[in-house]
Amino acid sequence: MTASTDGQVGDDAPLALQDPDYREAVIDLLGAIAYGEISAFERLAEDAKLAPSLEDKVAVASMAAREFGKVAGIHARIAELGADPFAAMAPFRGAIDRFHEHTAPSDWYEGLIKAYVGDALADDFYREIAAYLDATTRDLVVSSLEDSGHAAFVVDRVRAGIGADPRLGGRLALWGRRLMGEALTQAQRVAAERDALTALLAGGIDRPGLDLAAIGRMFARITERHAERMAELGLAH
Amino acid sequence: MTASTDGQVGDDAPLALQDPDYREAVIDLLGAIAYGEISAFERLAEDAKLAPSLEDKVAVASMAAREFGKVAGIHARIAELGADPFAAMAPFRGAIDRFHEHTAPSDWYEGLIKAYVGDALADDFYREIAAYLDATTRDLVVSSLEDSGHAAFVVDRVRAGIGADPRLGGRLALWGRRLMGEALTQAQRVAAERDALTALLAGGIDRPGLDLAAIGRMFARITERHAERMAELGLAH
Numbered sequence: 001m002t003a004s005t006d007g008q009v010g011d012d013a014p015l016a017l018q019d020p021d022y023r024e025a026v027i028d029l030l031g032a033i034a035y036g037e038i039s040a041f042e043r044l045a046e047d048a049k050l051a052p053s054l055e056d057k058v059a060v061a062s063m064a065a066r067e068f069g070k071v072a073g074i075h076a077r078i079a080e081l082g083a084d085p086f087a088a089m090a091p092f093r094g095a096i097d098r099f100h101e102h103t104a105p106s107d108w109y110e111g112l113i114k115a116y117v118g119d120a121l122a123d124d125f126y127r128e129i130a131a132y133l134d135a136t137t138r139d140l141v142v143s144s145l146e147d148s149g150h151a152a153f154v155v156d157r158v159r160a161g162i163g164a165d166p167r168l169g170g171r172l173a174l175w176g177r178r179l180m181g182e183a184l185t186q187a188q189r190v191a192a193e194r195d196a197l198t199a200l201l202a203g204g205i206d207r208p209g210l211d212l213a214a215i216g217r218m219f220a221r222i223t224e225r226h227a228e229r230m231a232e233l234g235l236a237h
Numbered sequence: 238m239t240a241s242t243d244g245q246v247g248d249d250a251p252l253a254l255q256d257p258d259y260r261e262a263v264i265d266l267l268g269a270i271a272y273g274e275i276s277a278f279e280r281l282a283e284d285a286k287l288a289p290s291l292e293d294k295v296a297v298a299s300m301a302a303r304e305f306g307k308v309a310g311i312h313a314r315i316a317e318l319g320a321d322p323f324a325a326m327a328p329f330r331g332a333i334d335r336f337h338e339h340t341a342p343s344d345w346y347e348g349l350i351k352a353y354v355g356d357a358l359a360d361d362f363y364r365e366i367a368a369y370l371d372a373t374t375r376d377l378v379v380s381s382l383e384d385s386g387h388a389a390f391v392v393d394r395v396r397a398g399i400g401a402d403p404r405l406g407g408r409l410a411l412w413g414r415r416l417m418g419e420a421l422t423q424a425q426r427v428a429a430e431r432d433a434l435t436a437l438l439a440g441g442i443d444r445p446g447l448d449l450a451a452i453g454r455m456f457a458r459i460t461e462r463h464a465e466r467m468a469e470l471g472l473a474h
Contacts, residue, residue, distance in 0.1 A: 038291075038294070038295060038298065041282075041298055041302070042282065042285065042286075042294075042298070045278075045279065045282030045283075045301070046282075048279065049279070054275075054323055054326065054327075054330075055323055057275070057279075058275060058308070061275065061278055061279070061305055062305065062308075062309075064282070064302075064305075065278070065301075065302045065305040065306060068298055068299065068301075068302040069302060071295070071299075072299075086291055086292055089291065093291075
């Protein structure tokens with residue numbers, strides 16, 4: 001992969017990346033992922049303050065560090081594609097910042113659920129969209145998805161909390177719905193503003209596409225997995 | 238290295254670690270370092286909010302993630318020595334938390350200088366004390382010291398800030414002195430409370446020791462390096 005000085009991708013690039021619309025869409029996608037990781041880091045570092053013990057704080061801080069650890073590779077790929085990583089992130093700051101403003105956890109449990117459910121929702125979306133990417137970009141996106149065992153920690157803490165105070169379950173179930181609703185609201189806003197990114201799902205040279213029914217099924221799968229996670233946490237959806 | 242169930246170090250351990258006072262001192266030292274890294278992470282993540290641009294925020298967040306990245310290896314070593322990492326950190330929380338409470342940055346530049354000067358001071362101290370450790374512990378402590386190029390970023394930003402507003406230099410020079418003073422105050426408090434840690438410097442089986450004059454020279458070297466760094470930042474000491 002080479003990028004010439006005018007920001008165009010070289011002739012040795014995969015066929016898909018020679019399509020300027022596709023290249024723009026990939027840069028958008030990577031910019032959104034990178035800013036998502038940076039702001040997840042910030043919010044998790046903030047939520048770590050709510051931890052009831054140093055053990056819990058360290059667990060959340062390591063989730064934060066894990067999110068941040070993904071940023072460098074994504075920035076490097078954006079630069080390889082001839083774009084500036086900070087310029088690529090800029091269009092997504094508004095929507096992602098709004099998501100976090102509208103879902104500021106009011107306590108430790110809300111923070112835990114947001115960390116777990118938010119990260120998993122993003123991973124599900126990336127896993128779905130990876131199928132529509134060229135191989136190199138797909139590998140990068142998929143490699144950032146490995147679960148590092150934090151899920152078990154969150155499930156354990158949330159179940160114990162509900163065990164000690166059953167009313168907590170009702171409040172956290174509502175919280176999970178609110179997280180999902182806010183994520184969809186902001187995703188829709190981004191989709192409406194970023195034509196290249198939306199067109200990505202429609203396919204192109206060398207890449208399969210999705211019709212509206214297939215997009216509907218994709219969102220149904222993501223919603224279904226969210227419901228499964230809420231159930232695993234002991235929360236009615 | 239093996240640790241039997243009663244928390245004693247096995248016969249195959251280095252001679253020094255069979256000395257219970259030395260082992261206690263090493264666990265103390267590693268506990269202090271680990272909690273220092275965790276709280277550095279927290280404070281840097283907090284200071285990143287003061288960044289004037291997303292580029293600056295990412296630079297400080299990566300300093301935070303770097304600090305946190307050192308914790309797991311130190312915790313693993315504490316566990317190898319038969320101690321609980323969280324119990325090992327507990328005696329140092331008070332002093333380290335007080336250091337941070339008394340040196341909360343009031344703006345971006347104070348945060349930058351604290352990150353740079355504080356990290357470098359800690360590294361200088363660890364480098365000095367490493368000479369009095371068994372080989373395995375020494376390698377672990379030294380490996381956490383590599384400079385990852387953040388110094389250049391801080392020097393660049395602080396010099397540019399002083400260039401734009403020369404009065405900033407005087408304020409930041411005072412701030413650097415305050416950081417050093419507060420670090421010494423808290424270090425002295427720890428030394429007074431933790432006999433095993435203080436005894437470490439006095440030497441023992443297999444390990445050289447320091448007399449009072451040598452301890453004085455050690456602190457003189459640390460202070461000298463602090464002054465060099467302040468000068469490099471364009472700040473009169």
